[in-house]
Amino acid sequence: MSEAVVKPKIGNYHRHLLICTGPRCSEDGASQLLFDSLGGKFKAAGLDAGELRVKRSRVGCFAACKGGPIVCVQPDGTWYYNVTPENMDRIIDDHLCNGKRVEELVFHQAGAEEQ
Numbered sequence: 001m002s003e004a005v006v007k008p009k010i011g012n013y014h015r016h017l018l019i020c021t022g023p024r025c026s027e028d029g030a031s032q033l034l035f036d037s038l039g040g041k042f043k044a045a046g047l048d049a050g051e052l053r054v055k056r057s058r059v060g061c062f063a064a065c066k067g068g069p070i071v072c073v074q075p076d077g078t079w080y081y082n083v084t085p086e087n088m089d090r091i092i093d094d095h096l097c098n099g100k101r102v103e104e105l106v107f108h109q110a111g112a113e114e115q
Helices: 027-045 085-097
Strands: 015-020 054-059 071-074 078-080 106-109
Touching (some): 015 027, 027 054, 027 085, 071 085, 078 085
Parallel strands (some): 015 054
Antiparallel strands (some): 015 071, 071 078, 078 106
16 A cells, blocks of 8 residues: 655745756856855845745756746746846845846746837
8 A cells, every 4th residue: 555645845935946956047057156155145145034035946848948047936927037146146135125127138038028
């Protein structure tokens, strides 16, 4: 007799950050290093708990293999490119903490008219 599948649990979160860590997204593992840095950055910004909590996940490939590291903020549908550590700090402060996109780093916005 097989065991019942256990229903997973996950803590509440406000936004979900998806980071492409695929080999074609960035050179020298920069995307993985960015992902690894987020725990400390989120904690420092107060995004590791509470009503603004941000969940982060690695993605193997977004099929947008230029200008990486690539980061997508959900449920906002905001896609960022060239997410250097410095640009990530701006995204954390402006977008994740204050709800204001960093427009010059956005390459796609879900629901927006195509240019």
